[in-house]
Amino acid sequence: MGERMSYESKDKQRVFNEEFMPHIDAMYNFAFRLTLDEDDAKDLVQETFMKAYRFINSFETGTNAKAWLFRILKNSFINNYRKKSKQPNKVDxxxxxxxxxxxxxxxxxxxxxxxxxxxxxxxxxxxxxxxxxxxxxxxxxxxxxxxxxxxxxxxxxxxxxxxxxxxxxxxxxxxxxxxxxxxxxxxxxxxxxx
Amino acid sequence: MNKQNMEVEQKQACTELLQLVIDGQATPEQHQELEFHLERCEDCREEYLLSKSIKDSLRSHIKPNNSPTGLANIIQNKISETASLK
Structure with a gap:
């Protein structure tokens, strides 16, 4: 089981660098395949990492950081890009x-x-x-x-x-x-x- | 249950089993079950080979890229700024 805790500021940056940053390439690829645009993908990745830092206390150490980050990225994508898109959601x-x-x-x-x-x-x-x-x-x-x-x-x-x-x-x-x-x-x- | 419904149910079960095996999430028993079935059912054997070849093609043709140069630095700088504001 992972452990949820409140991090000190110094620990926050350590957890961020050790647990989150190694996934930056995977995050960028996911963002690019969703947005199909390099600039949008970069913005989406930045936004995701900032959110991850802000909500770091809800990340349980020892659990799947990549899946946690992907979830944030996917939610950000839905909030930002799908709303902007004029194309209706075609999935029936x-x-x-x-x-x-x-x-x-x-x-x-x-x-x-x-x-x-x-x-x-x-x-x-x-x-x-x-x-x-x-x-x-x-x-x-x-x-x-x-x-x-x-x-x-x-x-x-x-x-x-x-x-x-x-x-x-x-x-x-x-x-x-x-x-x-x-x-x-x-x-x-x-x-x-x- | 009529014959057609039974066939439909059988096809559904095969479709589910096939997906589990292709995605590497089947138990050893489910693997065996599919193997046993594929020896006897040409339709499912073709479906299996086709699905597997599409998955293999996706993996071999769509290679991951590195994130753009400088992106990691931008993020780390922003985080440092945020941290120092606290």
């Missing part, structure tokens, strides 16, 4: 939460996307496909596949139940497959199996 939660229903499990996406095709795609195509997903779907793929967080950690970072993490991840991956399939066909990759 009804659709997300009910992925285990018969319609979505019967979606037969995989039959027209082949492993060989995926292996032929280059980095830009993969990156573009990921970036084209709505931010809520993009986020679960980033956290799971790129950062390697467990479902439990993701649930804490995103403030949602584990079941929702898993259903959103499933839906996100199906959407990504659709995008990859579109890229593949626009680039002229032919499915050998007809």
């Amino acid at each position: 939660y009804q659709e997300v939460e009910t992925f285990y229903n018969s319609d979505s499990v019967n979606e037969n996406i995989t039959t027209d996307l082949r492993v060989e095709t995926v292996q032929h795609l280059i980095g830009d195509e993969i990156t573009n496909a990921l970036n084209s997903l709505d931010v809520d779907f993009r986020t679960v793929i980033i956290l799971c596949d790129l950062e390697g967080f467990t479902y439990e950690e993701m649930a804490k970072i995103l403030d949602i139940p584990i079941g929702t993490v898993r259903s959103r991840l499933h839906r996100a991956r199906n959407l990504l497959k659709e995008k990859l399939k579109q890229y593949a066909s626009s680039l002229g990759y032919k499915d050998k199996r007809k």
Whole structure:
């Protein structure tokens, strides 16, 4: 179990430097993949670290600092950038939460996307496909596949139940497959199996 | 329960199991269960290989960058300022 305590000013800076600063690169990458803008990402990381310092007494030493910081960053992102964005939130939660229903499990996406095709795609195509997903779907793929967080950690970072993490991840991956399939066909990759 | 509903339930169970294994969060028993099933179900085997290849592609193509030069310094300076104001 972690220990929650009130830090002396000197200890605050030590904890900050030892526990938080080592995650700056991961934080920047997460911020950039959310905002898709270098300056916004820098601002978001700075804001997150300032908040982390201000709320350092609610960080329990010995617990997962990276997940704690990611949670602050994600909340800051929602507060700042989503509000500013004119784009409406496209995630239809009804659709997300009910992925285990018969319609979505019967979606037969995989039959027209082949492993060989995926292996032929280059980095830009993969990156573009990921970036084209709505931010809520993009986020679960980033956290799971790129950062390697467990479902439990993701649930804490995103403030949602584990079941929702898993259903959103499933839906996100199906959407990504659709995008990859579109890229593949626009680039002229032919499915050998007809 | 009719046959179609049973198939749907079976597919759901496989989808969940597959996700756990791909994400490295399955128990050894769940691993075995999936292995056993994949030997018998071509659809799930293809789904497994495809999902795994997409995850591998994401990891190999989207490499982490370093944070921009100077960002760590800016943050540490701000923190020092904040700390000295107290």
